[in-house]
């Protein structure tokens with residue numbers, strides 16, 4: 574018979590949004606010019622306070638996920654696989670290689686310039 578055992582208990586603390594001022598709420602972008610840095614600082618502060626004031630704490634650590642985005646268009650960063658770079662239905666042109674970004678023309682142009690790959694041919698260009 575299958576039996577469920579609950580173990581590895583943890584407490585998850587989510588920091589208050591930077592724009593949540595308690596008495597009013599504004600966007601995080603209005604509250605901070607560097608959301609990543611300021612949120613990290615807030616988390617480090619909370620972790621320190623928990624460590625200092627709360628009993629029976631084994632360990633406290635600040636965790637986060639990394640999301641890769643394009644600096645030009647802000648979409649999620651995606652790259653061609655070797656198979657996609659070889660496939661005429663998924664690649665941009667015959668110069669496409671594994672690792673080429675797919676989100677926007679600026680990212681593709683930057684990638685190609687860095688590697689000395691010929692620029693993308695625009696559709697309809699003479």
Ligand SMILES: [Zn+2]
Nearest residue numbers: 643646676677
């Ligand atoms: Zn992009």
